[in-house]
Amino acid sequence: MVQVLKDTLKTIDGYKNMNPHYEELLNILEEVLILREMYRRKVTGDIFNVEESLILKKIAGGLPLVDFPEGTFELEGPKEYFIALLKIAQKRDLNETDEIIRKLNAGEIDYGEMVRESFTLLQDEDASDESEEGVFDLLDFLVEESLRPALELLSEKYGDIITGAKWSEGYCPICGREPKMSELKGEGGSRFLFCGQCGFEWQFKRIKCPFCGNEDQQTLAYFTIEEEEKYRVDVCNVCNKYIKAVDFRKAEKEPNLDVEDIATLHLDILADEEGYE
Amino acid sequence: MDVSRRGFLKISSAALMASGIGINLKPVAAHAQPLKIKYAKETTTICPYCAVGCGIIVSTRGGKVINTEGDPDHPVNRGSLCSKGGSIYQLSQNKNRLDKPLYRAPYSDKWEEKSWEWMIDKIARNVKKSRDKSFVFKNEKGQVVNRTDGIASVGSAAMDNEECFIYQKLLRGLGLVYIEHQARI
Numbered sequence: 001m002v003q004v005l006k007d008t009l010k011t012i013d014g015y016k017n018m019n020p021h022y023e024e025l026l027n028i029l030e031e032v033l034i035l036r037e038m039y040r041r042k043v044t045g046d047i048f049n050v051e052e053s054l055i056l057k058k059i060a061g062g063l064p065l066v067d068f069p070e071g072t073f074e075l076e077g078p079k080e081y082f083i084a085l086l087k088i089a090q091k092r093d094l095n096e097t098d099e100i101i102r103k104l105n106a107g108e109i110d111y112g113e114m115v116r117e118s119f120t121l122l123q124d125e126d127a128s129d130e131s132e133e134g135v136f137d138l139l140d141f142l143v144e145e146s147l148r149p150a151l152e153l154l155s156e157k158y159g160d161i162i163t164g165a166k167w168s169e170g171y172c173p174i175c176g177r178e179p180k181m182s183e184l185k186g187e188g189g190s191r192f193l194f195c196g197q198c199g200f201e202w203q204f205k206r207i208k209c210p211f212c213g214n215e216d217q218q219t220l221a222y223f224t225i226e227e228e229e230k231y232r233v234d235v236c237n238v239c240n241k242y243i244k245a246v247d248f249r250k251a252e253k254e255p256n257l258d259v260e261d262i263a264t265l266h267l268d269i270l271a272d273e274e275g276y277e
Numbered sequence: 278m279d280v281s282r283r284g285f286l287k288i289s290s291a292a293l294m295a296s297g298i299g300i301n302l303k304p305v306a307a308h309a310q311p312l313k314i315k316y317a318k319e320t321t322t323i324c325p326y327c328a329v330g331c332g333i334i335v336s337t338r339g340g341k342v343i344n345t346e347g348d349p350d351h352p353v354n355r356g357s358l359c360s361k362g363g364s365i366y367q368l369s370q371n372k373n374r375l376d377k378p379l380y381r382a383p384y385s386d387k388w389e390e391k392s393w394e395w396m397i398d399k400i401a402r403n404v405k406k407s408r409d410k411s412f413v414f415k416n417e418k419g420q421v422v423n424r425t426d427g428i429a430s431v432g433s434a435a436m437d438n439e440e441c442f443i444y445q446k447l448l449r450g451l452g453l454v455y456i457e458h459q460a461r462i
Contacts, residue, residue, distance in 0.1 A: 021304035028300070089298045096298055135299035188349035188356020205350050206334065207319055217321065223314045265302065266309035274314070 170210030325437030
């Protein structure tokens with residue numbers, strides 16, 4: 001794991017040199033990845049109490065293993081990691097971050113509520129009316145990240161069972177979130193969807209929208225930009241959603257999708273300009 | 278701008294409290310601004326060549342083929358293709374492919390461009406001539422065979438199943454027995 005992290009940090013360094021406009025975001029990611037490695041070692045057990053005997057039934061019924069909107073969990077570990085993550089934000093905005101940490105410690109903000117909120121927002125898109133253009137929301141990012149080590153444990157523990165059970169939905173079989181990225185890989189060029197929340201990847205059909213299930217080839221398309229053949233953006237003209245894809249088959253190295261996601265934010269901006277969300 | 282699904286390009290909602298901890302994406306937006314995007318479409322098809330029926334994904338832009346690759350979701354080939362199917366892109370895009378008929382006269386050392394009409398007429402005359410000359414109505418045992426021993430066919434690597442079917446119908450109609458195809462050689 002340490003070697004993997006070292007390689008990833010090297011990749012990040014290379015990207016920072018090539019794309020100075022990503023420096024600030026990649027610096028943050030670097031700090032997050034190092035911190036994640038530390039907290040991953042602290043995670044010893046499943047805090048979500050996944051009932052092993054129900055896994056296959058849940059998968060068959062299209063239900064993710066962890067029910068975030070409804071369930072209640074012992075979130076002390078993730079909360080501790082969240083506060084540690086906030087220290088990264090502290091360097092950017094001292095007062096604001098101090099205030100959040102103070103409120104968290106004083107119980108004025110409930111971390112569990114923040115987590116539930118971050119999951120239920122997905123189903124209620126109108127809730128994000130108060131949007132502001134051109135800002136990467138660090139807090140959202142950190143709330144999501146705070147659960148990652150605990151969820152990675154589940155993906156390591158049950159990943160093989162899920163893969164064997166042929167999960168074919170467009171959302172994560174572990175946490176239910178929609179995929180953040182996709183990757184074309186292997187000899188045959190199969191598509192894998194990547195959950196940024198759990199770090200889990202599962203195989204999904206190449207020509208199908210993960211969000212609405214549309215398989216009509218005339219309403220699906222993708223766009224690329226010149227000199228970036230490794231990346232493409234798959235779009236669906238039925239539900240107007242998009243997903244970025246990385247294709248490292250010719251590059252002969254394994255991409256780290258957390259890094260690739262940040263390093264391709266310009267594609268998100270372009271997709272947004274094209275009217276996809 | 279509603280990009281809540283991705284967790285950025287927006288400020289968190291009220292319940293998540295009005296946080297000021299955001300990273301300005303202006304430098305990234307400035308980088309994205311001059312980038313030109315190109316759309317393409319993917320459609321699935323079946324390889325035209327042999328009876329295995331491998332699946333292929335064809336990428337097109339403005340009606341032009343820009344890429345072909347094995348379809349990883351096809352149950353027959355799961356993304357793999359043989360060398361012939363793997364190079365099927367060249368069936369559509371190939372600078373070396375002849376697009377005009379060329380004729381080399383007997384004993385000549387050069388090729389001449391001819392029209393399709395001239396070519397088809399010439400082929401028909403030669404076929405008629407050879408067939409009339411070599412046609413066998415009955416074999417040595419006196420059995421009716423109606424065959425043309427003077428003409429053979431070797432072809433064609435770029436013909437698909439349906440073209441081959443019609444082509445061999447024509448050849449058998451003429452009485453050919455020497456019918457060969459690239460896939461067998």
